[in-house]
Structures are given as structure tokens and as C-alpha cells.
Amino acid sequence: MIHTQTAILHADHIHHTFTAANGQPIPALEDVSLALVPGTFTALIGPSGCGKSTLLRILAGLVKPISGQVQFGGLALDRPQRQISLIFQKDNLMPWRTVFENIELPLQLAGVAKTEKEQRVAHLLYVTGLLGFENQYPAELSGGMAQRVAIARGLINEPDVLLMDEPFGALDALTREQMGQELLRIWATTQATVLMVTHSISEAVFLADRVLVMSPRPGHIIREVHIPFARPRGIELLTDTTFTQLAAQIRAAIH
């Protein structure tokens, strides 16, 4: 059991309902509570339309829930914070900015000095395998490359909390595995707290310390599975029997 006072980001009994264009209420989240312990990696998994993106928006301070409270660093979260970074399901790149300028955006908004900006962008270009593409425009990139630019932009601020909404959704299976490992490598060099939405059970088990399973809409957390594997984790883990058992457990919880 996690003690809420040690959590960096903490959601308490969140309810959220949308109103459809015809006035009909759409309950999206029902009594969702979760606590993110600093430095941990949590994966969130659940059927399409169950409210995962909505939950991430609420945790990022973009959407105010109908009821319930979000606390960040012990204080009520009432607006987006620089220390919380949200990587969206869509890449959301600015088509008039080059790769470099897109990645740089959060630093520009925070007023970071030019030399430091260049250094940090250069490092992330390297880490995300985009070196040499810094002067391209988003229209010239593949879907997977665009998504990597979005990931780099999400990391550039060195956030305390990283919320990721299916960041590998646009990637093919091979690149996806590679990027997953890359993400673990980047993450290991940071103290960031990660919450990542994914549709892939094996990805969730491979990456996370803890997997949260959500019910169909209105979403609530129906299962919490702890992943005990030590880090660094290698690709051989995928054939481990415990791994397969954990994946099967999660699959059973979803259906």
C-alpha cells in the first residue's frame, strides 16, 4: 500500500463527466484514486474510451474534474505546471517550426538561455535518434519520427512528472520495442516519475514498476499489479515465465 504523503502526484476520488453535444451526460471517470511515488514508473492500461486520456489531462492540470482533487507536491493542482510534462496521444507539433524549434519550445516558454537550450536539444536529438533531422519540418517526418520529436519535447524540460499518452502508438512494433528500451535508458538517468498509458500489455509489464488496469467507461481502477523485475531490464525478460504469468493476470483483469 502506498502512503499518499510520499506521493509526488496524487489523485483523490476523481469523478468526471462530459456533456455530449446533445446535452446527454457521458460519465468518463468514476472514483479514480491513484498516487505516484517519486521515481517510479507506472503503466495505465484499459479498453479504448475508458477515460485514460481524460485522467492524464486531469493529472496535468488541464481539465478540472467534476469532483475529487489532484495534489502535486502536497499542493492542490489548479493549473498546468512546468514540472509536469504531458506527451499527448497525437504528436501536436507546430508545422511552422523545425524539429529543433519544436523540441526547444518548452525551454523557450520557460525563458532558458540560448546556449543551454541548444545543448539540451542536441542531447535529446541524439537520444531519440533524430540527429541530422533538426532542420526538417514535421511535414517531412514519418509518423514515428514525429512522435519521437514529441517525446523529446516532453523530456526537454527535465520534468519531475512525465505523463505519457500512448507515446509509442504511431510506431511500428520493432521501433516500439527499441523506443521502450531507450525510454528506460533515458529514465534511468533521471529521477522522473512516469505514468504511461499503453494498449500493449507486454510493453506495460516490461517497462513499469506497477500496472494499473482500468474498467470500461466510466473508468475506474480495477486492478493494480506490481512488477518485481530488477533493472536494468533486457529484452530476454519477454520470455521469462513470471513475465508471461503477470501478462496473463493483466489480460484476465481487462476481460
Next chain:
Amino acid sequence: MSSITSTQVVSLSTQAPRPLPFWRRWLRKIEWRLLLLPLIGLVLWQGWALLAASGYYADFIVPHPDTVWTRLQERWADGSLVTHVAVTLREALSGLFIASLIATALGYIIARVRIFDYLLTPYLIFLQAIPVIAISPLIIIWFGSGLASKVVIAAMITWFPMMIATIVGIRNVSPNLREMMRANAATHWQIFRHLEIPSAMPELLGGLKIAVTLSVVGAAVGEFVSAREGLGYLVMYGRGISDTPTVVLAVLMLTVVSLVLYSLVAMLETSLLSWRKAGKP
């Protein structure tokens, strides 16, 4: 994530060569244009000269281009051509400038604040429905026959396309990008500066292209009604002394002024919106 930048120091080539595969293809097209453009002009010019020389129309109706050319040389020599062009240009651009300020501000609040849209738009459309040409004598009565009245008329004819362009541009800003900016704790000013302005730039420049040619029309209309200088005045003056070549010269100069202003905006567009060529075959 404090150690993320210190783990790897990567040098970045600040000027990586950006291949421009479309450059050569464009160059070829431009060569063709460079040949064709003067050719068409020459054909039109010669057609006009033939028509005037045929004797079918009186010189008063269709003056010979050579006569127009002579008028141009005369008015160039005594400096009056430059004065008239400068006067009209000043009226047109002052009107356009004032209209752009007012129209973009109005367009922005109408696009962003629903209540302003509801309250202002009907009156603004009413204002636009008043034919500027019809009320220009009234504007002269109110603002005199000097610079001010022409600026007002040029502004009245250009504000509407600028406002519509602003409204469309700001409404077209992607809500996803807005949300991304908000998630990065951007201020209203930062959203305006880094998202709304660049995102609306194609529409704004489109509006400016229309407005810039209209501004010359506005200045000329004002000069038709009452003026002592300017190309519109020159048209009326030429008509008054029954010197059709002067009328034709003034009309041609108005056209040239419009074309030059339009080309300047088009060039601005090419340089500001170069990113739109990216990813196109």
C-alpha cells in the same frame, strides 16, 4: 531529471545543409516565365499600338501608346509623376496601416470572445454594407480634401477583408496545439506570440494581399471626389482638359502601384511561409 544534459555532450551542426530538391525544378519554371511575361506584354502593347494607329478610333478615344509614353517622360522630367505616385501611395498605405490595426484587434476579440462576436458582428457587417464609393463625398465634407479623407476612405475599404482574415485565422488555430501550449504552462501572451500569430499567418497574409490592392482603389476614389494631387486627381485632371493620354498614364500608374504592393506582400508570404513547402512533392 537533473543529469540528463550532463550525461552526453553532443555537438550540433548549427547549419546542417538543408537539401532543396525543388530549387532546380523551380528555376526551370522561372526561366519560362521570364521569357513569357515580357512576350505577352509586348503583344498587348503592339495590339494597342496597332488599334490606335488604324485610325478607326479617334486619338481622343484610344490614344497611341507613344503619346502616353511622351506624357510619362514629360511628367517624369518635371517631377510631378513621382509626386502624384508618392501622394497616392502615402494615402493608401496610411489607410491600410490604420485599418490593419483596428481590423486585426477587432477580428481577434470577435474570434476569441463569443459575446463580442454576438454584439459587434451585426453592426460591423452593416458598416461594411455601406458602399464606400457612395459615401466618399460625405467623408470629404467631414475630413476635408487633404490627406485625412483619403486615408479614411482607404481604411474603410480595406478593414473588412483584414478583419475576416483575422477571424478565420484565429478560429483555425488548432485546439490541440492550444492544449499543448497550456500544458506547457504558457501565458496568454506566449500563446498569442508563439501559437496564434504564426498559425494565423497564412490567412493574415491572404487578407493583406486583398487589402493592399484595395487600399490603392480607396485612395484613388477619394482623389476622384476632391483632391489637388495624387494619381486619382491626375485621372480627373486629364479628363478635365480632354487629354486622354494623361488619363491612361494615371490609370497605368495606379495599376503599377497596386501590382508592386501586391508583389511585396507575395514576397513577404514566400519568405514567412516557406515551411508550407516542406513535405510537398
